[in-house]
Structure formats: C-alpha cells, structure tokens
Amino acid sequence: MNEEIKWIRSITPSGYRQPELKVGIGDDAAIFYQKEDKDTVIAVDTMVEGVHFKRETMPLHAIGHKALAANISDLAAMGAIPQYYLVSVAFPKKTWNKEELHEIYRGMANLAKEFSMDLIGGDTVSIEKQLVLTVTVIGKIKQNRHLLRSNARPGDVVFVTGLVGLASLGLEMLLEDGLAAANDAANAQYIKAHQEPQPQLRAGLLFAESGFRMALNDISDGLASEAKEIAEASQVDIELDWARIPTTDYIQSHSTQKQESWLLYGGEDYQLLGTVSEEDWKSLQLMFRKATLPLYEIGTVRAGNGRVAMERDGSSTVITATGYDHL
Amino acid sequence: MNEEIKWIRSITPSGYRQPELKVGIGDDAAIFYQKEDKDTVIAVDTMVEGVHFKRETMPLHAIGHKALAANISDLAAMGAIPQYYLVSVAFPKKTWNKEELHEIYRGMANLAKEFSMDLIGGDTVSIEKQLVLTVTVIGKIKQNRHLLRSNARPGDVVFVTGLVGLASLGLEMLLEDGLAAANDAANAQYIKAHQEPQPQLRAGLLFAESGFRMALNDISDGLASEAKEIAEASQVDIELDWARIPTTDYIQSHSTQKQESWLLYGGEDYQLLGTVSEEDWKSLQLMFRKATLPLYEIGTVRAGNGRVAMERDGSSTVITATGYDHL
Structure with a gap:
C-alpha cells in the first residue's frame, strides 16, 4: 500500500x-x-x-x-x-x-x-x-435567509458579538516570549483567543433565525477592514464609536496607538460584526439576552459611499488603513 | 481600497x-x-x-x-x-x-x-x-447514481476511455527541451496531453446515465495506482492485459521499460478507468459507439484481495509499484 x-x-x-x-x-x-x-x-x-x-x-x-x-x-x-x-x-x-x-x-x-x-x-x-x-x-x-455584507442601510445600528483585540495581543505575547508566554495565567485569555478562536456560530444562527435584514461579516482581518467591506458592499458609511468598542481593561490600560493596532487592525478575533435597523436592534438585544450571548452596539451606519470613520472624544476621523494585505 | x-x-x-x-x-x-x-x-x-x-x-x-x-x-x-x-x-x-x-x-x-x-x-x-x-x-x-471505486466484482471487464501514457511522455519532452519542445509538430499531442488535459466528462455522464453497476476512477496518478485503488476498495484482483492498453505507435516503438514507465506509472492522463459486468459491457460499447466516444477493454476483474497483475506474453506478474507518492 x-x-x-x-x-x-x-x-x-x-x-x-x-x-x-x-x-x-x-x-x-x-x-x-x-x-x-x-x-x-x-x-x-x-x-x-x-x-x-x-x-x-x-x-x-x-x-x-x-x-x-x-x-x-x-x-x-x-x-x-x-x-x-x-x-x-x-x-x-x-x-x-x-x-x-x-x-x-x-x-x-x-x-x-x-x-x-x-x-x-x-x-x-x-x-x-x-x-x-x-x-x-x-x-x-x-432558504432565503442570507446575511450579506451588502445589507447595511443608513440609520442601522453597528454591533459586534464579543470583545475584540484579544487575539492580536495574544499573538504579540507569543512572538515576544514564545509558547512560554502561556505560563502566565494572566495571558491565558489572549493566547487562547489567538491559538484557539471560537467561531460565533450560535450568534450567527440567532441572526439568521431573527429574519431581520442584516449585514454581517466575521472579523478575520481586523475591525477596520471588515467594517470597510460592509461599507463598500452596501455603499454606505460606517461610523464606529471608539469608546464603545468592547475589549478588556488590560488592553485599555495601554497607549492609544497600541489599542488601535489591536482593536482596529489586529484581526483574527472571529467575532461577528454586523448592522441592523434601529427598530430590530431592540428585539435582537432581547434575543441575545435570552440566549445569554453578548452583543455590543459600537456605531452607526450613515448615507455615504464606503468610508469607515471613527468618533473619539467628540471628533470623527476617517480610517484609511486596513487589515493585512497579502497581495 | x-x-x-x-x-x-x-x-x-x-x-x-x-x-x-x-x-x-x-x-x-x-x-x-x-x-x-x-x-x-x-x-x-x-x-x-x-x-x-x-x-x-x-x-x-x-x-x-x-x-x-x-x-x-x-x-x-x-x-x-x-x-x-x-x-x-x-x-x-x-x-x-x-x-x-x-x-x-x-x-x-x-x-x-x-x-x-x-x-x-x-x-x-x-x-x-x-x-x-x-x-x-x-x-x-x-440521486442514487454513484460510480464508486468499490463497485468492481469478479468477472467484470476492465476498461479505459482513451489512450494512456501521453501526458507522461509529454512531460519528459518538456523536461528535456523546455517549452521549445512544442515547436516540433510530432510532439504536439503529447505536450498538449500534459499541459491541457481534457477531463472525460461526456464519458462520465454516459456511465452515470447507463445505470449499470460500475467501478470508476480517473487516471491522475498512473494506471497501476488507480487500478490498485479500485482493487483495494472493491476487495478484488485486477488483471490488466498489457497488449490491450491503448497508446500511440510512437510510444510502442520504445523499450518495454520506457513504455511501462509512461503507461503504468506516468499518470496525469485524466482518462477514466472502470469495470462493468460482462453482460453490460456490450451495451456500454454500443452507447459509446453511438456517442462516437472511444472505449477500450484492457483487463478482467478476478476474485482476490486488492492486487493488480499484468498479463504479458502469456505470463502474469503482480504489479507492486504505484504512482507518485507525496508522503
């Protein structure tokens, strides 16, 4: 043989x-x-x-x-x-x-x-x-339950299914100290987020079952890049609210620059990023609460043509950089 | 972007x-x-x-x-x-x-x-x-029209849908002379067989439509290796008749060793190799003749446990070597 x-x-x-x-x-x-x-x-x-x-x-x-x-x-x-x-x-x-x-x-x-x-x-x-x-x-x-990137409409709430930036910090820890980084218990959740990400399947099924019109994307290449994909596919602008992007206290204890690199450009969190009408947002929150699954509002969809902006401390900046580029 | x-x-x-x-x-x-x-x-x-x-x-x-x-x-x-x-x-x-x-x-x-x-x-x-x-x-x-490798039974006719060994010779020409090998018109069919193999889709569909019990495999790794897969999956022996394996006169003008390397172990011909009962073989031949598609009888299935043998000049030899091994 x-x-x-x-x-x-x-x-x-x-x-x-x-x-x-x-x-x-x-x-x-x-x-x-x-x-x-x-x-x-x-x-x-x-x-x-x-x-x-x-x-x-x-x-x-x-x-x-x-x-x-x-x-x-x-x-x-x-x-x-x-x-x-x-x-x-x-x-x-x-x-x-x-x-x-x-x-x-x-x-x-x-x-x-x-x-x-x-x-x-x-x-x-x-x-x-x-x-x-x-x-x-x-x-x-x-049949006919499609959650497409092109479904976002002005006025939609932008949401994410869990904490972001963890996988990216985890990778940084591993690159610094190798697998020994896992020996420190405080590092565990970050390293696990990088090494063994959990696909948000239950959340995806809840979204599908809701029957609501929703845009949806998974965060493989970074929040900025995935938001950009939805914005471009839907021909809208997306405004993210920096203060509402969910992450850990430990990540928030770092410099803004570090935080941005992990939260916006890090990727590999495999959380789901989506948009839904303000009306359906309330019902969606209720569904997720019943299912004991987290769901965070992090921004708004506006009329536009594919830009992603970030609101921080009262001013809004267009995000231009995107995730990892292989080509 | x-x-x-x-x-x-x-x-x-x-x-x-x-x-x-x-x-x-x-x-x-x-x-x-x-x-x-x-x-x-x-x-x-x-x-x-x-x-x-x-x-x-x-x-x-x-x-x-x-x-x-x-x-x-x-x-x-x-x-x-x-x-x-x-x-x-x-x-x-x-x-x-x-x-x-x-x-x-x-x-x-x-x-x-x-x-x-x-x-x-x-x-x-x-x-x-x-x-x-x-x-x-x-x-x-x-639904329910599966042509599986495990379908061969003792007594079946073994067949192939076209000439074999051409792609392998074509590769040899290209390795020797590079793309310039294509300049010689006599090489064209061999080089084309290697560079642009034609999947035998029409033949596959005819086999499926026949409704006959058939074992089927495509020749990607060489006739010997693919016959072995059918023999093992079906727990039978397959005996190939060397003189009946279809190829070109030019290939037959070479040494037995060369011929064996191209016909049995060369691979990438993407012809279909199969078996069918002797009774259905006649009908199959008729169907292929009507469709003006070639079909060649090249051996017999015998009771056994997964061996491939080759009959040449009255004596039968078990083929042990197989196709290209990546692991």
Whole structure:
C-alpha cells in the first residue's frame, strides 16, 4: 500500500455524523444532499506556515483548530450551520513529520466534533518549505435567509458579538516570549483567543433565525477592514464609536496607538460584526439576552459611499488603513 | 481600497452561468441550491510549483487549465456535472507578479466556460517560495447514481476511455527541451496531453446515465495506482492485459521499460478507468459507439484481495509499484 493511501486511511473517520452524507472520504469526490428547504453554503481558507502560524507560537493541534475555526466563522457570518470539511495540505517532508501532521488533523477533528462536522475529502501533496493548509467548509442554511455584507442601510445600528483585540495581543505575547508566554495565567485569555478562536456560530444562527435584514461579516482581518467591506458592499458609511468598542481593561490600560493596532487592525478575533435597523436592534438585544450571548452596539451606519470613520472624544476621523494585505 | 479587494474584484465574473447559484464571489461564503432529485458532489486538489508544474514546462494559462481540469476529472469519475469552483492561491510576491496570476486564472476561466462553470469563491494568501494552487470543485449528480471505486466484482471487464501514457511522455519532452519542445509538430499531442488535459466528462455522464453497476476512477496518478485503488476498495484482483492498453505507435516503438514507465506509472492522463459486468459491457460499447466516444477493454476483474497483475506474453506478474507518492 502506498503512503498516500495509508495516510488517507489513517484520517478516515470510522463513522459520519451528518445523515445527509452519501459518500465520504476515499473516492474521487464526496457526495451529499440537502433537504429541500435548505441551501448549501461553501467557503475556503488557506493558512501558510510562517505567514498565518509559526510552530514557535502555535501548538500543533491549535494550528488545525484555527484553520477549521476560520472557515466555520465564515459560515457563521452567513448564519449557516457547518456540516463538512475537506483538507488539502502541502507537506514539507524535510521539516515536518507525519505524527505532527496527525496532531494538526486531530486539532481539526476535535473542533469538528463540537459542531458535528464530518471530514469528507482532501488532498496531500509535497512542498519544499512551508506547510500550507487549505480547508474547505460546507454547510447548510434555510432558504432565503442570507446575511450579506451588502445589507447595511443608513440609520442601522453597528454591533459586534464579543470583545475584540484579544487575539492580536495574544499573538504579540507569543512572538515576544514564545509558547512560554502561556505560563502566565494572566495571558491565558489572549493566547487562547489567538491559538484557539471560537467561531460565533450560535450568534450567527440567532441572526439568521431573527429574519431581520442584516449585514454581517466575521472579523478575520481586523475591525477596520471588515467594517470597510460592509461599507463598500452596501455603499454606505460606517461610523464606529471608539469608546464603545468592547475589549478588556488590560488592553485599555495601554497607549492609544497600541489599542488601535489591536482593536482596529489586529484581526483574527472571529467575532461577528454586523448592522441592523434601529427598530430590530431592540428585539435582537432581547434575543441575545435570552440566549445569554453578548452583543455590543459600537456605531452607526450613515448615507455615504464606503468610508469607515471613527468618533473619539467628540471628533470623527476617517480610517484609511486596513487589515493585512497579502497581495 | 486594499490590494486583496482589488484582486477579488478583478477576478469576479460579470455574471453567473448556473441558475442555482444564489450568492457568488464577494461575501464570507457562496450559496447555492440543488433541485430536489440532485445530490451535490465535491472534490479538492492542490498543485504546487516545482512539484506539479514548472514555469519551464507550462505556459501560465495551462497551469490554470490543468488545476481545474484535474478537479473536473474527479467529478467525471463520479459521473457528475461540474458547476462551481473556488480557488485558493498561496502567492510568492518575490517571484511572481499579479499579471502572471491573472493569466493562470484566465486558463481556469476558459476551461470553466467550456463546462458552464462559475468561480464562486477562494482565498489569496502570501507565501515565500512556491506558488500553491488549491481548487475546490462542486457539481451535481442525479440521486442514487454513484460510480464508486468499490463497485468492481469478479468477472467484470476492465476498461479505459482513451489512450494512456501521453501526458507522461509529454512531460519528459518538456523536461528535456523546455517549452521549445512544442515547436516540433510530432510532439504536439503529447505536450498538449500534459499541459491541457481534457477531463472525460461526456464519458462520465454516459456511465452515470447507463445505470449499470460500475467501478470508476480517473487516471491522475498512473494506471497501476488507480487500478490498485479500485482493487483495494472493491476487495478484488485486477488483471490488466498489457497488449490491450491503448497508446500511440510512437510510444510502442520504445523499450518495454520506457513504455511501462509512461503507461503504468506516468499518470496525469485524466482518462477514466472502470469495470462493468460482462453482460453490460456490450451495451456500454454500443452507447459509446453511438456517442462516437472511444472505449477500450484492457483487463478482467478476478476474485482476490486488492492486487493488480499484468498479463504479458502469456505470463502474469503482480504489479507492486504505484504512482507518485507525496508522503
């Protein structure tokens, strides 16, 4: 048996969780169906060693966790339920061994279990230097319940589902002290936010179930960049209220410059950023309170053409810089 | 506007071809539905610069063509109709420019047009050295028409949909003489087989429509390796008849060793390899003749446990070596 077949067998689950799956891992392609009132949702994300993660700052299982979490977060931002994932890995034999790769897959498998997802396919190829992990995630969504970036309208409330800036500070701690940074209990929530982000799936489902017109995006590239995407897609302006952006006291104890870098440009928080009409905002708050999920108002949508501004101490500044740029 | 958004806009199609698509490129995820008698089929493949392609042997548009073709071929091997694709690219700024990347995307777009497929998502990230291209393809298939590797039964006829070994010889020509190898008209069919393989979609659909029990696989890793996959998945032995494996006279004019390397282990021919009962074989031949598509009998399935043997000049040898091994 060749190594690739052995590898595929070693990662093939002993059973599948999704009843709509017909053919899983091991053939040319996987096959599933959706019940008739469901649409299929699909997203793909790639993580590159040295760019998105380093061994020095990420335990192996966390690399897997994060790669899958980023994709689940994309589905959460559509209000969808994740069901399946496929993993394509470019694997540098010289610097990685198969047991390490298994540990990455276990990180994905653990998170997948939490969301009842099935691994249904993938590819394994060789590369010289950097490990590359591409995850495709598929889910389902009730027909005609789309939470699109282009849905924002002037007068909308801008909200976020949780604290921001934590992942970015966590990365900074790890880059400074390596994995030893985790030894200090005070650092734990920041490091966990970076290494094992939690996709806001319950929040995404509540948004979808509300039936309200909403714009929604997940914060992978930073609040400023994601707000900009909504503003441009909806052809409106977004004004963020600096004082209301939720974060920790510890982050707020730092210089404004530091705070801005973590809160606005840091990214990888995987919270959901959205807008909803002022009228529906009240009902949404009530729904989230009942579900004991946080939800913070952080700004307003105004008529405009795609700008993001920030109001601080009575004056408003246009934010021009955006998140990490790969091209 | 940041470079990533500019890039996404530049590759976003002006319109979509598939009526079942609801949300295409530009949001966190794409959304589509299937009509109620259809299942969804999905496959993913990764190509790495220096491993799967080199600039010295592949025009840029052909890199795109081939990446998408390999995936369409996986769907053809399930008897499915391709509809959508997502492209994730890890892009080394130092050695590639954006216009070159566009040319790769154009190669995909041209092939996609041929099959009425839509680009519906992807990701673009940076990498240091080798360009990595991961394509996810989604298609549809009529419910309960699965052509699985595990369907082979003792007594089945083993067949292939076209000539094999050409892509492998083509690569050898290109490695020897670079792109100049294409200047010799006699080389053209081999070079084209390597650079711009044609997925056997029509054949795959005919197989699916036949309703016959069939095992099917596409030849990406070489005839020996793909036959082995069917044999193992079906727990049978497969005996190939060397004299019947279809190829060109030119390939047959070479030494047995050379021929074996191209025909059995070469791969990337993207023909379909399958098995069907002797009874249905006659009808299948008729269907292919009517459709003016080639179909060649090249062996027999026997009771067994996953071996592939080759019969040549009256004696049978077990084939142990397999295709390219990435792990």
